[in-house]
Amino acid sequence: xxxxxxxxxxxxxxxxxxxxxxxxxxxxxxxxxxxxxxxxxxxxxxxxxxxxxxxxxxxxxxxxxxxxxxxxxxxxxxxxxxxxxxxxxxxxxxxxxxxxxxxxxxxxxxxxxxxxxxxxxxxxxxxxxxxxxxxxxxxxxxxxxxxxxxxxxxxxxxxxxxxxxxxxxxxxxxxxxxxxxxxxxxxxxxxxxxxxxxxxxxxxxxxxxxxxxxxxxxxxxxxxxxxxxxxxxxxxxxxxxxxxxxxxxxxxxxxxxxxxxxxxxxxxxxxxxxxxxxxxxxxxxxxxxxxx
Amino acid sequence: xxxxxxxxxxxxxxxxxxxxxxxxxxxxxxxxxxxxxxxxxxxxxxxxxxxxxxxxxxxxxxxxxxxxxxxxxxxxxxxxxxxxxxxxxxxxxxxxxxxxxxxxxxxxxxxxxxxxxxxxxxxxxxxxxxxxxxxxxxxxxxxxxxxxxxxxxxxxxxxxxxxxxxxxxxxxxxxxxxxxxxxxxxxxxxxxxxxxxxxxxxxxxxxxxxxxxxxxxxxxxxxxxxxxxxxxxxxxxxxxxxxxxxxxxxxxxxxxxxxxxxxxxxxx
Amino acid sequence: xxxxxxxxxxxxxxxxxxxxxxxxxxxxxxxxxxxxxxxxxxxxxxxxxxxxxxxxxxxxxxxxxxxxxxxxxxxxxxxxxxxxxxxxxxxxxxxxxxxxxxxxxxxxxxxxxxxxxxxxxxxxxxxxxxxxxxxxxxxxxxxxxxxxxxxxxxxxxxxxxxxxxxxxxxxxxxxxxxxxxxxxxxxxxxxxxxxxxxxxxxxxxxxxxxxxxxxxxxxxxxxxxxxxxxxxxxxxxxxxxxxxxxxxxxxxxxxxxxxxxxxxxxxxxxxxxxxxxxxxxxxxxxxxxxxxxxxxxxxxxxxxxxxxxxxxxxxxxxxxxxxxxxxxxxxxxxx
Numbered sequence: 001x002x003x004x005x006x007x008x009x010x011x012x013x014x015x016x017x018x019x020x021x022x023x024x025x026x027x028x029x030x031x032x033x034x035x036x037x038x039x040x041x042x043x044x045x046x047x048x049x050x051x052x053x054x055x056x057x058x059x060x061x062x063x064x065x066x067x068x069x070x071x072x073x074x075x076x077x078x079x080x081x082x083x084x085x086x087x088x089x090x091x092x093x094x095x096x097x098x099x100x101x102x103x104x105x106x107x108x109x110x111x112x113x114x115x116x117x118x119x120x121x122x123x124x125x126x127x128x129x130x131x132x133x134x135x136x137x138x139x140x141x142x143x144x145x146x147x148x149x150x151x152x153x154x155x156x157x158x159x160x161x162x163x164x165x166x167x168x169x170x171x172x173x174x175x176x177x178x179x180x181x182x183x184x185x186x187x188x189x190x191x192x193x194x195x196x197x198x199x200x201x202x203x204x205x206x207x208x209x210x211x212x213x214x215x216x217x218x219x220x221x222x223x224x225x226x227x228x229x230x231x232x233x234x235x236x237x238x239x240x241x242x243x244x245x246x247x248x249x250x251x252x253x254x255x256x257x258x259x260x261x262x263x264x265x266x267x268x269x270x271x272x273x274x275x276x277x278x279x280x281x282x283x284x285x286x287x288x289x290x291x292x
Numbered sequence: 293x294x295x296x297x298x299x300x301x302x303x304x305x306x307x308x309x310x311x312x313x314x315x316x317x318x319x320x321x322x323x324x325x326x327x328x329x330x331x332x333x334x335x336x337x338x339x340x341x342x343x344x345x346x347x348x349x350x351x352x353x354x355x356x357x358x359x360x361x362x363x364x365x366x367x368x369x370x371x372x373x374x375x376x377x378x379x380x381x382x383x384x385x386x387x388x389x390x391x392x393x394x395x396x397x398x399x400x401x402x403x404x405x406x407x408x409x410x411x412x413x414x415x416x417x418x419x420x421x422x423x424x425x426x427x428x429x430x431x432x433x434x435x436x437x438x439x440x441x442x443x444x445x446x447x448x449x450x451x452x453x454x455x456x457x458x459x460x461x462x463x464x465x466x467x468x469x470x471x472x473x474x475x476x477x478x479x480x481x482x483x484x485x486x487x488x489x490x491x492x493x494x495x496x497x498x499x500x501x502x503x504x505x506x507x508x509x510x511x512x513x514x515x516x517x518x519x520x521x522x523x524x525x526x527x528x529x530x531x532x533x534x535x536x537x538x539x540x541x542x543x544x545x546x547x548x549x550x551x552x553x554x555x556x557x558x559x560x
Numbered sequence: 561x562x563x564x565x566x567x568x569x570x571x572x573x574x575x576x577x578x579x580x581x582x583x584x585x586x587x588x589x590x591x592x593x594x595x596x597x598x599x600x601x602x603x604x605x606x607x608x609x610x611x612x613x614x615x616x617x618x619x620x621x622x623x624x625x626x627x628x629x630x631x632x633x634x635x636x637x638x639x640x641x642x643x644x645x646x647x648x649x650x651x652x653x654x655x656x657x658x659x660x661x662x663x664x665x666x667x668x669x670x671x672x673x674x675x676x677x678x679x680x681x682x683x684x685x686x687x688x689x690x691x692x693x694x695x696x697x698x699x700x701x702x703x704x705x706x707x708x709x710x711x712x713x714x715x716x717x718x719x720x721x722x723x724x725x726x727x728x729x730x731x732x733x734x735x736x737x738x739x740x741x742x743x744x745x746x747x748x749x750x751x752x753x754x755x756x757x758x759x760x761x762x763x764x765x766x767x768x769x770x771x772x773x774x775x776x777x778x779x780x781x782x783x784x785x786x787x788x789x790x791x792x793x794x795x796x797x798x799x800x801x802x803x804x805x806x807x808x809x810x811x812x813x814x815x816x817x818x819x820x821x822x823x824x825x826x827x828x829x830x831x832x833x834x835x836x837x838x839x840x841x842x843x844x845x846x847x848x849x850x851x852x853x854x855x856x857x858x859x860x861x862x863x864x865x866x867x868x869x870x871x872x873x874x875x876x877x878x879x880x881x882x883x884x885x886x887x888x889x890x891x892x893x894x895x
Contacts, residue, residue: 126581126584126585126588127588129581129584129585129588130584130585130587130588130589130591130592131588131592133585133586133588133589133858133859133861133862134589134592134854134857134858134861135816135817135819135820135857135858135861136816136820137820137823137824138819138820138823138838138853138854138857139854141823141838141839141842142596142838142842142850142854143596145839145842145843146596146597146600146842146845146850147600147601148601149843218717222717222719225719225721226719226721226824229719229721229828230721230824230827230839232839232842242719242721245721245722245725249725252725252728252729252733253733256729259722259725259726259729260726262722263719263722263725263726266719266722267714267717267718267719267722270716270717270719271713271714271717274713274716274717275713
């Protein structure tokens with residue numbers, strides 16, 4: 001027997017690749033740890049903060065940042081720091097929800113277009129193109145406004161305008177993959193479609209999908225805050241960052257901190273997600289250009 | 293067991309294959325030879341229904357079961373039942389995200405084995421292609437090309453196919469590994485009584501391996517004869533040139549040993 | 561090899577395919593838009609009645625029924641849709657509920673505001689982006705280069721409504737140099753245009769920098785350098801020209817984002833324009849106005865995109881028009 005006489009049994013077959021994988025693992029661990037620390041810190045703030053976000057205090061209206069109110073108070077004497085914390089849950093959390101739903105719907109549609117024949121492909125992609133033709137924010141403003149400005153309607157609107165880019169990416173990648181040898185093999189071996197999609201197509205488009213998703217997430221945070229700032233989203237007194245900006249706008253001259261901190265929060269949140277996404281794209285080496 | 297009559301393939305109005313016919317008995321090996329672009333790989337794909345070809349007839353008689361009609365075969369659109377395929381580049385033929393064992397096990401997905409049975413079958417298949425059982429846990433990027441191609445072999449043979457198609461199975465590998473894998477192929481072929489269809493451009497390999505030769509050139513059949521006859525009295529001038537060129541390069545011995553009697557005679 | 565005539569035929573076929581696709585998308589776009597207003601909550605008849613007789617409170621059912629009859633509001637969905645589409649295609653966009661004047665007139669009156677804002681911002685933003693990125697790639701990795709990358713990252717994450725507020729705070733409220741809100745004089749244009757231009761600069765600097773670096777890395781550049789061609793000439797005649805084509809297509813694709821940016825900036829600075837018009841009509845449920853504006857933005861976007869895709873298709877030898885394969889599905893490039 002000539003067991004394992006093949007050349008190159010011991011050396012790593014692709015040193016470059018495994019280094020990349022190691023880098024990726026290290027990055028994911030770092031990311032997980034910092035997220036954990038961040039979440040613990042936020043939870044601690046929630047627990048230790050003496051102020052409720054919607055609790056007015058008319059004795060301390062529009063007070064600038066001080067030792068008792070680190071980021072000052074707003075026109076009703078509510079603590080800005082506490083409101084920012086709660087606002088983050090709205091802005092970041094709602095955007096998370098919206099993009100997850102959009103990603104799942106878009107992926108399902110993209111896979112269906114790529115794999116269930118020409119008729120399905122043409123129909124689904126024409127529908128996707130039609131939805132894609134509306135500039136996102138304009139469509140969101142219209143839908144949210146026509147349905148009546150509220151958080152639910154804004155979420156609905158953003159889901160409606162957000163799924164198409166996932167559908168397009170998934171469709172184009174999975175059509176490419178369908179011609180790859182291992183997928184042809186799977187078909188020849190008689191695997192059912194669901195298994196081919198689940199085990200062969202999805203895992204191989206997941207990296208690009210992840211990169212696109214981080215991108216969509218940060219953009220949706222901007223959209224949510226923007227819509228709320230324009231009055232089409234989360235409504236006062238709920239402490240969404242954009243809604244806080246809208247409230248603070250009127251007190252620009254007397255209490256600029258009302259306007260500076262929520263904007264800064266949006267900027268930092270979006271920037272961190274973007275940078276994480278960029279790093280992920282580099283590490284995954286996927287065709288993240290498609291997610292630009 | 294596999295008979296193809298007058299296969300035609302046209303793509304975008306251009307003829308790719310014209311009137312290709314062959315008849316392959318059970319347990320034998322057909323080598324399809326030709327330069328690149330001659331339609332060798334298209335022939336494999338057409339026979340497996342991956343390309344829209346037309347036939348006068350296509351008959352396939354698996355070992356246990358009735359012959360399959362062309363109509364039934366088109367309904368499936370995914371390969372001849374009871375056949376498997378080994379491709380040229382093992383790294384693209386294996387899903388990079390799946391462990392080798394999973395890829396191999398998928399070949400018998402339709403049998404719905406219990407997980408223990410499946411594990412045993414995978415280990416057995418790995419042993420048959422001379423790979424250690426722990427290879428099942430490795431991913432394609434973590435093994436050498438030769439090991440990956442062996443895994444592809446294991447994926448084919450775990451299903452105990454009657455017929456295995458090979459598309460240039462050795463050309464992605466270096467010479468030593470080629471020789472070892474050729475030997476493994478031969479061993480499992482005799483052991484499991486399988487019929488092979490091998491696409492290759494290596495006449496030396498064909499000389500040592502084939503029972504039957506099918507030479508293609510520009511989509512047309514240049515020769516369709518037994519290997520023995522082919523190397524002694526080729527059907528066409530083109531084949532003569534081909535053999536002479538291979539001899540000159542040293543890829544082909546002066547006299548071809550008759551191999552079909554004792555298959556162990558292949559040098560390895 | 562194909563001869564010239566079959567090339568022309570293939571070209572016309574490709575154009576035809578694209579136009580068919582375009583028509584399908586435009587039809588889909590109008591269907592979606594109409595569906596949205598059709599199923600919108602609220603009684604349309606009383607909305608029309610309110611607009612027509614602004615002084616009257618509460619309408620007798622006969623008047624509402626008359627209006628329903630007049631506007632075919634009792635017809636089935638598809639009848640209403642095709643009637644509307646038929647009028648729309650003929651250029652009859654209807655009257656605004658709010659002012660009872662033709663939608664088109666109101667649109668034209670507002671378009672100039674938006675156009676001056678976006679055009680100023682586009683020119684300003686592109687000039688800045690070009691200057692930044694060309695200096696940055698002069699020495700990749702230098703402090704300036706890194707600063708421009710950082711600026712681009714921050715710019716992409718910067719909510720432009722917040723940037724607008726900051727500019728108002730600084731230049732209008734504190735320094736009192738420029739007016740904050742409203743329209744009219746050129747000085748009213750400065751802050752909104754700056755806000756929008758900053759966003760363009762940020763997004764385009766990043767792209768231009770990448771294109772420049774790619775063009776600079778081409779092997780023949782080194783050959784030119786060895787041949788003694790001056791750096792200035794290499795940059796202008798080779799690198800710049802090479803990077804310009806992909807950059808232009810990206811700018812085209814960003815027109816949609818520019819429209820979106822205009823909506824936000826107009827509302828932030830309380831300017832007139834299409835964005836404010838849209839927000840106002842949406843809130844007052846002025847459906848003819850909303851339908852027209854949404855369709856207008858979609859049509860503009862679709863046309864620009866199709867034109868760019870078509871140009872790319874005929875310019876790129878890899879997916880030449882006369883190949884039989886469909887071009888790679890496009891559209892992922894929209895950022």
